[in-house]
Amino acid sequence: MIKSTLLQAIDAGANELKKYFNGTFTISNKGTLNDLVTEADHASEKAIFSVIQNNHPDHFILSEETGEMPTASTTKWIIDPIDGTINFANGIPICCVSIGVEQDGKMILGAVYNPFMNEMFIAEKGKGATLNGQKIQVSNKSDILSSCLVTGFPYQYLDTENGPLQIFEKLIRKAIPVRRLGSAALDLCWTAAGRFDGFYEHKLQAWDSAAGFLIVEEAGGKVTDLKGNPYSPYQPGIIATNGKIHASLQGVINGGSL
Numbered sequence: 001m002i003k004s005t006l007l008q009a010i011d012a013g014a015n016e017l018k019k020y021f022n023g024t025f026t027i028s029n030k031g032t033l034n035d036l037v038t039e040a041d042h043a044s045e046k047a048i049f050s051v052i053q054n055n056h057p058d059h060f061i062l063s064e065e066t067g068e069m070p071t072a073s074t075t076k077w078i079i080d081p082i083d084g085t086i087n088f089a090n091g092i093p094i095c096c097v098s099i100g101v102e103q104d105g106k107m108i109l110g111a112v113y114n115p116f117m118n119e120m121f122i123a124e125k126g127k128g129a130t131l132n133g134q135k136i137q138v139s140n141k142s143d144i145l146s147s148c149l150v151t152g153f154p155y156q157y158l159d160t161e162n163g164p165l166q167i168f169e170k171l172i173r174k175a176i177p178v179r180r181l182g183s184a185a186l187d188l189c190w191t192a193a194g195r196f197d198g199f200y201e202h203k204l205q206a207w208d209s210a211a212g213f214l215i216v217e218e219a220g221g222k223v224t225d226l227k228g229n230p231y232s233p234y235q236p237g238i239i240a241t242n243g244k245i246h247a248s249l250q251g252v253i254n255g256g257s258l
Contacts, residue, residue: 002075003124005055006099006111012047013081013097014115016040021116022091035155036085041065044081044097052077064207076102078210078233083112084183093117098185100210100233107233110211112185121189123211123218129192138221138242139194145258147197147245150179150187154203162255164202174258188212191240192219198241198249202226206233216240226253 020040027038045065052059061069063079077099082088084095093116101109112121121136123129129136141147149171153164171178179196181187185208187199192215210233213223224230226237228250239250252258 001055002101003109005052006101006109007122008055009048009051009077010097010099010111010113010120012051013044013079013099014113016044016047017082017088017095017097018115019043021088021093027089036089037065038082038085038089040088041082041085045079048079048081048097048099062206064205074104078102078207080185080207083185083208084181087182092182094181094186095183096185098207098211100207100214102210107210107214110214112189112211112215114186119189121192121212121215123192123215125214125218127218129215129218131189131193136193136219138192138216138219139197140244141197141242142244144198144245144248144252145174145176148177148179148195149249150181150190150196150199152180152182152184152187152201152204162253167200167253170252170258176258184208185212188216188240191242192216192221194219194242198239198245200226200239200249200253201237203236204233204238205236209233209238213238213240222246224250226250 025039030037058071059073060071060076080098083098088095096112096114098112100107108125110123121131184204190196191199216223222243223240
């Protein structure tokens with residue numbers, strides 16, 4: 001029942017994205033330069049809420065635009081109505097709807113859907129991960145020097161030791177390709193599908209990674225915080241890899257050399 005609701009909800013949100021994409025809609029700032037919210041974000045969120053609340057009115061909801069809608073339920077829906085809002089606002093079709101389902105503090109389901117590329121990633125705890133119904137697995141590369149990585153940068157730059165630019169510089173000085181898609185949820189899914197060998201980012205919110213990190217794990221990958229501890233979407237830093245390059249990437253992020 002929960003999985004069926006998840007699929008209905010993510011489809012409802014994606015339908016709103018398709019209605020607004022490359023059209024005319026309002027755009028506002030959430031307080032930080034280029035941290036945008038659009039009319040489509042709100043429409044997608046409303047459509048998702050409607051599906052969930054019609055089927056599970058007692059469930060807890062955490063969503064990017066509305067925040068927490070707490071209940072006594074131990075089942076929580078963690079929602080990003082548009083991950084990659086800047087891409088969406090500029091007509092770049094690298095964006096998606098991301099919904100994760102947490103039960104008793106553990107992620108049990110995750111779905112990420114990019115309707116513009118017709119790619120639906122789904123994972124269920126203990127049952128693997130799929131792309132459009134076909135099983136996916138992480139890549140098999142074991143040398144970070146031959147890997148292809150992806151990252152993102154925060155809207156407010158973290159001017160700290162081993163910050164985003166310092167890590168990026170260390171990697172690209174060794175000719176390691178590091179991409180920047182603009183959607184953490186898709187970064188994670190593309191790592192799960194073996195398109196990237198690893199993803200790292202210094203500052204995410206729970207809705208950015210809740211679905212995607214489960215998809216990586218269920219595709220055979222490894223996900224930790226920046227220090228290598230078990231991952232929680234409620235802390236900011238993440239490393240997600242095929243497992244084989246994890247220690248090397250973690251070392252670089254924590255001040256090591258290549």
